[in-house]
Amino acid sequence: MTARQRRDVHSLPGTWPPLLRAYALAIGVMAELPPEDPRSLAYQAAVHGTDAIGKADGYLNECQHSSWYFIPWHRWYLYYFERMVRAVLREIPEVPADVADEWALPYWNYGKPGGETLRPEFAAPELWDGRPNPLHNETRNAGVNELTVVVAPQVRVPLPGVLDRPFSAPQTSIPTFGGPATGWNHGDEPSPQVAGGLEGTPHNGIHQYVGGDMMDFARAGFDPVFWLHHCNIDRYWEVRGHATDPLGWDGVAFGFRDADGSAQQVTADGCVDTVGQLEYAYDDVTRPEAATEGLRIREGRLEVFAEIAEFEIPPEVVGQSDGLRLDGAPIGTDVPLGRVSRLFAAARAGGTVPRHVYLMVNDIRWDADPGRDYGVYLQERTSSADDSRLAGVISFFGTRRGVDDHELSYSFDITDIVRALRETGDWDPDRVPLTFRPLDGSPVDQPTAPVQVGSVSVVYQ
Ligand code: C2O
Numbered sequence: 001m002t003a004r005q006r007r008d009v010h011s012l013p014g015t016w017p018p019l020l021r022a023y024a025l026a027i028g029v030m031a032e033l034p035p036e037d038p039r040s041l042a043y044q045a046a047v048h049g050t051d052a053i054g055k056a057d058g059y060l061n062e063c064q065h066s067s068w069y070f071i072p073w074h075r076w077y078l079y080y081f082e083r084m085v086r087a088v089l090r091e092i093p094e095v096p097a098d099v100a101d102e103w104a105l106p107y108w109n110y111g112k113p114g115g116e117t118l119r120p121e122f123a124a125p126e127l128w129d130g131r132p133n134p135l136h137n138e139t140r141n142a143g144v145n146e147l148t149v150v151v152a153p154q155v156r157v158p159l160p161g162v163l164d165r166p167f168s169a170p171q172t173s174i175p176t177f178g179g180p181a182t183g184w185n186h187g188d189e190p191s192p193q194v195a196g197g198l199e200g201t202p203h204n205g206i207h208q209y210v211g212g213d214m215m216d217f218a219r220a221g222f223d224p225v226f227w228l229h230h231c232n233i234d235r236y237w238e239v240r241g242h243a244t245d246p247l248g249w250d251g252v253a254f255g256f257r258d259a260d261g262s263a264q265q266v267t268a269d270g271c272v273d274t275v276g277q278l279e280y281a282y283d284d285v286t287r288p289e290a291a292t293e294g295l296r297i298r299e300g301r302l303e304v305f306a307e308i309a310e311f312e313i314p315p316e317v318v319g320q321s322d323g324l325r326l327d328g329a330p331i332g333t334d335v336p337l338g339r340v341s342r343l344f345a346a347a348r349a350g351g352t353v354p355r356h357v358y359l360m361v362n363d364i365r366w367d368a369d370p371g372r373d374y375g376v377y378l379q380e381r382t383s384s385a386d387d388s389r390l391a392g393v394i395s396f397f398g399t400r401r402g403v404d405d406h407e408l409s410y411s412f413d414i415t416d417i418v419r420a421l422r423e424t425g426d427w428d429p430d431r432v433p434l435t436f437r438p439l440d441g442s443p444v445d446q447p448t449a450p451v452q453v454g455s456v457s458v459v460y461q
Contacts, residue, residue: 003274003281006235009106009228010115011283016128018099019106020121020135025095026088026103027224028134038257039084045221047077047256055186058255059263063217066193066408067185068168068249071178072268075234078105079271079278080256080264081227087259104280107231110206111157111288116150118210122225123147137223139212141371152441153291154375154393155205158236160290160298161413162197168246173315173459175358175411177240184252192362192409200393200410203233205373207397209441215369215397238285242272294387301416315358315461316344319432323455326374326436328448332381335432335458344460354460357418359391359432363407363454366396370451374436378417381435389417393439396451407454432458 012019033040048063050056064073082105089100109115122135123145136145143149167178172194179196187193195204206214206229213219213226220226250269258264274280290296319337340352361376373395379386392412421427434456438448 003279004102004104005283006104006231006280007106007283008109008112008115009119010109010112012106016121018096019103020119021128022089022092022095022099022103023085023106023224024121024127024133024135025092026085029088029092030084031134038261039088039259041222043257044081044084045219047080048221049186049217051218055184055188059257061186062254064185064254065187065199066179066195067182068176068179068196068246069182069185069252069254069268070196070199071234071237072249072271073254074230075237075271075278076254076256076266078227078230078234080258081105082280083259105227105231107235107282108225108228109232109235109284110151110202111232111291116156117147118144118225120147135224137213137225139219140214140223141209141211144210149209149441151202151206151209152373152439154295154387154390154439155202155209155373155395155441156291157202157288158198159201159390159392159412160295161302161416162201163236163240163287164302165197165413167244168196168249171315172409173317173358173360173411173457174461175413178246181246181249193407194360194409194411198233198236200395203229204395204397205393208373208395211369211371220397235282235285238274238282239287245269245272292387294390297388298390298416301420313347313355313461315356315459316340317457318460319458321434321456324436324453326370326438326451326453328370328372328438330381330435330437332433332435333456335434335456337430337432337458340460356413356415356461358459358461359412359414359434360409360457360459361392361394361412361453362409362457363452364394364396364409365407365452365454366449368449370396371448372441373439374451375439376412376456377435377437378414378421378432379435380433383435385435385437388420391417391434394436394451394453411459 030041035042046060050061064070086103089095124133125136127133165177168181169176172180176196180194213223250267253265253267256264290299319335321333321335324333345352373393375393376391378389391414
């Protein structure tokens, strides 16, 4: 068996290419199967989440977020979903046998010019022959199905440096590629829930852009584009490569049902080789390009970050802001900076200048979909937005509504921004001015629902 190719959905030629015809027909069948059938769309969505809290039967309500299991768990999830689709396709007479056998998930590369909206086959209400289109989902945000609102440039690809961050870290204040080292975490671990770098952007940002079912843990899998979105997220693991995959994360096993209903137990290290272990490959794993001039400036000044050894020097919080409320307008706040501790200096042979500076946005809560992402800028509110000072983006998928005590946090690497400010004499050692600005893309109906941010902190390492 050779590896199947996972391809960029926007690169498939023509209208309704065979791969998408097959996908639409399969989703149509899966939507009608009873929810206890593992091949049903309802079952597949419930594997990700249900409205219940905590572990279900070991196969449902399993999605892993704010965790180093986020990337491998979703890889396995797609792997079994793809097998369900093929199993269903083999039983649909109008699908040619070779199309069914070779069917692999395409990915949605919103980071590539031309990919900033849905592919039209996902937005059209009807199939090529006038039947209702199972790929259409009417819960999406206004403008998404009309292809008139594009993904904001700041959320199209991972933020600068994220592909080079350590995969995971023992302290949640250290920004990572894949998420903090946790146990099994379906929102059940104690706060804080800190998203990994890839999980934040583009992952959470794209959930926010599409909206509707895609904003809900228990409904996301019902949107057929969910699977293409996650396929692109999965692809970024291949873009990064596997040289720095974590050690010691294979202690937790995850259960999945296969297409024949059989129960499978898998671990994170069982899915690191897509060709050898899972029989698929991506057609393109080149590094993405930042979509704005400011982000390209950030890319240019990033140095390659040192790996694991860094963890031996603990990070330290040197300043924290008050809470703030985001309501759709740009909002400024200040993080007052204190001095580093004696322990900090002692660990650095008396030095007090940090090698790395991180910005944490802590304990984010919302009740209704805020409708947009916010960029967090190291700028005064009166300045005009400059992406070379964009610390990161906060998006609101990944907070579980109504669940106290599981607020979402983000950690961003701002070392290069701070260094650039120092060089031009614009760094104030006593305070960091910040502005939260709503980003374009996926505006839902006005007024925007408010977001509560617990605090923002500056961390030195
Ligand atoms: Cu578990 Cu994009 O979600």
